[in-house]
Amino acid sequence: MSGGQQGGQVIVIGGGLGGLWATLAIAAAGHRVTLFSLFEVMRSHSACAQGGINAVLDTKGQHDSVRQHIVDTIKGGSYLANQPPIQSMCEDAPGLIRTFERMGVTFSRTPEGLLDLRLFGGVKNKRTCFAGASTGQQLLYGVDQQVRRLETEGQVAKQEWWEFLSIVRDADGVCRGIVALDLRSLEVRAFRADAVVLATGGLGQIYAPKTTCSTNSTGAAASRVYQQGARFANAEFFQFHPTAMLGEDKTRLMTEAARGEGGRVWVPKDPADRREPTRIPEAERFYFLEEWYPSYGNTVPRDIASRAIWKVTRELGLGIGGGDRVYLDLTHLERGFVSTRLGAILSIYRKFAGQDPLTTPMEIFPAAHYAMGGLWVDYEKDPATGGMRRGSPRNHATSIPGLYACGECDYAYHGANRLGANSLLSASYSGRVAGEAVASYLSGLERGAEAAPAAVFDAEQGRQAEINQRLMRSDGDQNPFRLHRELGELMTTKVGVIRDNAGLDEAIAELQALEQRFERLDLAESSAWANQSLAHARQVLDMVRLAQVMAVSARARDECRGAHFKPAFDIKMPEDSFPGEPAFEAYRERWKANNAEWLKTTVADHGPDGPRIHFEPVDLGLLAPEQPRDYR
Amino acid sequence: MQAQTPSDSPACETVELQIRRQHGPTSRPYWQTFACPVRPGANVVSLLMDLREHCVTQDGTRVDPVAFEHNCMEEVCGACAMLINGSPRPACSALIAELEAPIRLEPLPKFPVVRDLMVDRAALFAHLKQVKAWIKLDGPWDVHERAPRVSPKEWQANYLYSRCMSCGCCMAACPQFGPQFGPEATFVGPAPLAQVRLMNAHPTGRYDKAERLHAIMADGGLSDCGNAQNCVRVCPKAIPLTTAIGELGRETTLQAFKDLFGPH
Numbered sequence: 015m016s017g018g019q020q021g022g023q024v025i026v027i028g029g030g031l032g033g034l035w036a037t038l039a040i041a042a043a044g045h046r047v048t049l050f051s052l053f054e055v056m057r058s059h060s061a062c063a064q065g066g067i068n069a070v071l072d073t074k075g076q077h078d079s080v081r082q083h084i085v086d087t088i089k090g091g092s093y094l095a096n097q098p099p100i101q102s103m104c105e106d107a108p109g110l111i112r113t114f115e116r117m118g119v120t121f122s123r124t125p126e127g128l129l130d131l132r133l134f135g136g137v138k139n140k141r142t143c144f145a146g147a148s149t150g151q152q153l154l155y156g157v158d159q160q161v162r163r164l165e166t167e168g169q170v171a172k173q174e175w176w177e178f179l180s181i182v183r184d185a186d187g188v189c190r191g192i193v194a195l196d197l198r199s200l201e202v203r204a205f206r207a208d209a210v211v212l213a214t215g216g217l218g219q220i221y222a223p224k225t226t227c228s229t230n231s232t233g234a235a236a237s238r239v240y241q242q243g244a245r246f247a248n249a250e251f252f253q254f255h256p257t258a259m260l261g262e263d264k265t266r267l268m269t270e271a272a273r274g275e276g277g278r279v280w281v282p283k284d285p286a287d288r289r290e291p292t293r294i295p296e297a298e299r300f301y302f303l304e305e306w307y308p309s310y311g312n313t314v315p316r317d318i319a320s321r322a323i324w325k326v327t328r329e330l331g332l333g334i335g336g337g338d339r340v341y342l343d344l345t346h347l348e349r350g351f352v353s354t355r356l357g358a359i360l361s362i363y364r365k366f367a368g369q370d371p372l373t374t375p376m377e378i379f380p381a382a383h384y385a386m387g388g389l390w391v392d393y394e395k396d397p398a399t400g401g402m403r404r405g406s407p408r409n410h411a412t413s414i415p416g417l418y419a420c421g422e423c424d425y426a427y428h429g430a431n432r433l434g435a436n437s438l439l440s441a442s443y444s445g446r447v448a449g450e451a452v453a454s455y456l457s458g459l460e461r462g463a464e465a466a467p468a469a470v471f472d473a474e475q476g477r478q479a480e481i482n483q484r485l486m487r488s489d490g491d492q493n494p495f496r497l498h499r500e501l502g503e504l505m506t507t508k509v510g511v512i513r514d515n516a517g518l519d520e521a522i523a524e525l526q527a528l529e530q531r532f533e534r535l536d537l538a539e540s541s542a543w544a545n546q547s548l549a550h551a552r553q554v555l556d557m558v559r560l561a562q563v564m565a566v567s568a569r570a571r572d573e574c575r576g577a578h579f580k581p582a583f584d585i586k587m588p589e590d591s592f593p594g595e596p597a598f599e600a601y602r603e604r605w606k607a608n609n610a611e612w613l614k615t616t617v618a619d620h621g622p623d624g625p626r627i628h629f630e631p632v633d634l635g636l637l638a639p640e641q642p643r644d645y646r
Numbered sequence: 647m648q649a650q651t652p653s654d655s656p657a658c659e660t661v662e663l664q665i666r667r668q669h670g671p672t673s674r675p676y677w678q679t680f681a682c683p684v685r686p687g688a689n690v691v692s693l694l695m696d697l698r699e700h701c702v703t704q705d706g707t708r709v710d711p712v713a714f715e716h717n718c719m720e721e722v723c724g725a726c727a728m729l730i731n732g733s734p735r736p737a738c739s740a741l742i743a744e745l746e747a748p749i750r751l752e753p754l755p756k757f758p759v760v761r762d763l764m765v766d767r768a769a770l771f772a773h774l775k776q777v778k779a780w781i782k783l784d785g786p787w788d789v790h791e792r793a794p795r796v797s798p799k800e801w802q803a804n805y806l807y808s809r810c811m812s813c814g815c816c817m818a819a820c821p822q823f824g825p826q827f828g829p830e831a832t833f834v835g836p837a838p839l840a841q842v843r844l845m846n847a848h849p850t851g852r853y854d855k856a857e858r859l860h861a862i863m864a865d866g867g868l869s870d871c872g873n874a875q876n877c878v879r880v881c882p883k884a885i886p887l888t889t890a891i892g893e894l895g896r897e898t899t900l901q902a903f904k905d906l907f908g909p910h
């Protein structure tokens with residue numbers, strides 16, 4: 015393309031909600047899209063989301079407002095997210111839902127045939143649209159079907175079963191295409207593009223197997239562009255879900271509702287107690303949430319529950335059988351009630367654990383769930399509205415010209431913690447915004463990718479092919495799948511629910527040692543066709559490098575904010591003191607002083623000696639932090 | 647720091663896995679047997695994951711890890727479907743404790759094998775295109791108007807079909823679907839037919855109903871369904887495929903009448 019309004023060639027990597035929305039927006043502006051994915055896009059992790067997607071429709075007589083959605087999102091993220099993007103996202107949410115509905119998404123309905131809304135964690139109003147118990151799946155299929163139609167019209171071409179390996183930059187540092195690996199033939203090939211959008215999802219696999227994420231959520235793609243110069247922001251902020259059922263392959267989410275409806279969390283007082291849980295008398299059980307948080311009991315917020323379970327198992331050694339597990343008990347509740355209120359959980363647990371939660375307490379543990387941090391992306395603020403300027407080519411641009419990022423792999427909307435049901439929204443919304451930004455970028459582009467010299471593509475393709483050849487020849491003793499497990503164990507233990515600086519220093523050193531072990535890799539397979547070990551080994555190495563960014567970022571932040579919890583720096587709210595009283599006001603001052611020091615975005619740049627950290631101010635134009643959160 | 651290997655974690659039973667392997671699309675299949683340690687809660691995916699790390703057959707030979715597909719491990723992405731003890735089903739929800747041993751694993755039939763337990767389900771997606779399984783939008787922008795209302799009852803019926811995860815189990819079980827009938831006359835198969843039922847029920851999807859019905863009235867369409875009911879028995883999402891096929895049978899008959907006598 016040559017500066018034209020239409021007819022550009024764009025590559026989108028990833029076909030979850032973020033990537034498919036970006037594809038639709040770019041195609042709508044008249045450009046061609048080539049869509050890369052590890053597998054058929056409709057199998058992306060977005061399909062896993064069950065709960066729902068937030069949008070203010072105010073159809074439940076609660077006077078819900080967009081302003082309240084904005085405020086909840088800002089506060090939920092402990093003020094760490096820039097506010098203009100949050101404002102625009104919340105304003106556009108109802109329109110997105112209407113568009114999804116037109117696509118045929120089977121949203122659950124009220125008796126009047128309107129979209130039904132449910133209450134979700136961390137907010138007071140019913141604001142969450144849902145489609146039965148499979149919202150993410152339904153939303154994903156909605157956009158997947160639209161993209162399939164564009165495929166038949168020739169506007170979109172899919173490269174499924176291709177893994178993104180790296181971007182290609184020209185002499186000016188502008189992104190002009192990518193190099194990818196055919197996961198079947200193992201061909202390594204360079205592709206030209208006038209712009210590239212990365213929508214490769216989250217990174218929970220860095221904590222595997224204690225994660226609710228799919229296998230595609232490795233963070234490897236984001237790590238690759240980070241290593242090529244893209245900035246990575248707020249890497250220390252990662253959300254753990256307190257109640258995931260244990261599994262050998264992954265841990266599966268059991269919604270908050272299980273506690274909300276009366277589920278009790280406990281461990282046997284004696285961890286060596288081997289009796290069936292239902293045979294353990296009340297007096298020999300430790301209901302630690304009820305004991306430690308008498309007013310909230312089992313319904314404490316997510317992060318508090320995760321930390322308490324961590325303390326009981328890892329610090330007090332009171333997990334069931336001494337291991338990483340506690341009971342989430344529904345057996346005392348009325349069966350009919352549980353079946354109607356928690357039917358979805360019951361069936362998941364029965365299906366995957368082969369046991370019935372109505373008669374046996376479930377075994378659960380916190381699991382890595384959602385990355386708030388991600389690739390740093392820009393935005394242009396519209397002074398007239400306070401939101402993002404629509405159609406600005408700066409929106410969702412990474413620090414590399416021509417490279418955009420959207421979906422869970424960017425850092426933009428959730429600050430230090432994410433509100434439930436806000437990430438299907440951010441993934442969809444950011445995809446559309448990134449797509450619109452790409453269209454603006456293309457109309458301002460003087461020379462397209464066809465003008466870039468072949469040499470830069472050949473060089474990058476050669477470099478990537480060489481990495482594969484070296485791996486295929488490897489004859490060490492380190493199994494990539496085992497390295498992955500060790501990474502998960504290390505990150506879960508030392509860069510997890512609770513952090514301390516000594517542990518983080520160890521983690522940083524151990525991650526370096528882990529990286530070095532890749533020198534002695536044993537691929538265990540030399541097949542030149544559909545070699546899954548090769549692709550996995552490359553992913554795990556890039557995950558280790560991203561884990562270093564997470565550990566170094568966590569080391570750099572000496573405070574507690576949102577999901578990042580370092581007890582040594584905790585500023586505790588005085589228990590029996592309220593606003594206006596001296597103890598509380600003294601606390602407020604400390605809280606404000608802490609914000610003055612730490613309310614800033616962590617930004618990591620790749621350097622030869624590891625990540626280099628600097629901090630950036632946060633745009634607080636809408637709501638400045640005056641009021642500490644108070645759950646009392 | 648040392649993570650436990652599956653094989654060195656505390657005393658566990660082993661189960662015999664018999665896996666039909668195939669190096670590439672045109673290679674000859676062969677069988678290999680593995681003795682896998684089983685921990686509580688193990689499923690077929692978790693055993694295959696363990697095998698990647700330590701792929702040694704029962705007689706002690708080290709072999710290439712078994713290629714297989716899995717993504718969500720929650721029975722919602724549809725990737726891991728395979729033939730387990732002869733039945734097509736997702737591997738992640740196939741609990742070892744509930745399977746008869748030895749456990750036989752084979753690639754999903756009817757689809758070309760890529761490698762080992764991985765198959766290429768491109769035909770399914772091609773058929774979704776053939777039947778135009780989408781709603782025609784003017785564009786993916788907001789038109790500031792919501793879609794028409796849908797009664798909860800109608801929603802309930804539609805929702806059943808919208809949960810199809812394109813795993814291909816129904817296609818694998820259907821006696822009418824498959825390459826044996828030649829590339830031209832391939833029956834679209836139960837899953838795409840159910841999507842026609844779903845799209846035709848949408849308030850604006852109805853606009854293209856005739857077009858979709860015509861797509862399944864052609865060769866390889868509905869008339870190829872032998873009504874064997876195999877599909878509905880294997881669908882892991884309990885999608886009422888034969889109900890959809892029955893409804894479409896009536897619709898296509900009506901459509902045929904309209905085509906003959908209706909205004910052109």
Ligand SMILES: Cc1cc2nc3c(=O)[nH]c(=O)nc-3n(C[C@H](O)[C@H](O)[C@H](O)COP(=O)(O)OP(=O)(O)OC[C@H]3O[C@@H](n4cnc5c(N)ncnc54)[C@H](O)[C@@H]3O)c2cc1C
Binds near residue numbers: 052149179227
């Ligand atoms: C169990 C669970 C439940 C959840 N429930 C909710 C909920 O109720 N509400 C909510 O709002 N959020 C929820 N979330 C979060 C939400 O689902 C995700 O944040 C969101 O779906 C991410 O979408 P995405 O488009 O960014 O990425 P994904 O859907 O993960 O898609 C990533 C895509 O990138 C591709 N890809 C990755 N790497 C490469 C590569 N190297 N080369 C080529 N392609 C690549 C993959 O093939 C895939 O297509 C939940 C998350 C989990 C884990």
Ligand code: SF4
Binds near residue numbers: 819835873874875877
């Ligand atoms: S009922 Fe029709 S679609 Fe289903 S298995 Fe039988 S022939 Fe196939």
Ligand code: SF4
Binds near residue numbers: 816837
């Ligand atoms: S209808 Fe059922 S069996 Fe067939 S592809 Fe869909 S989910 Fe799988």
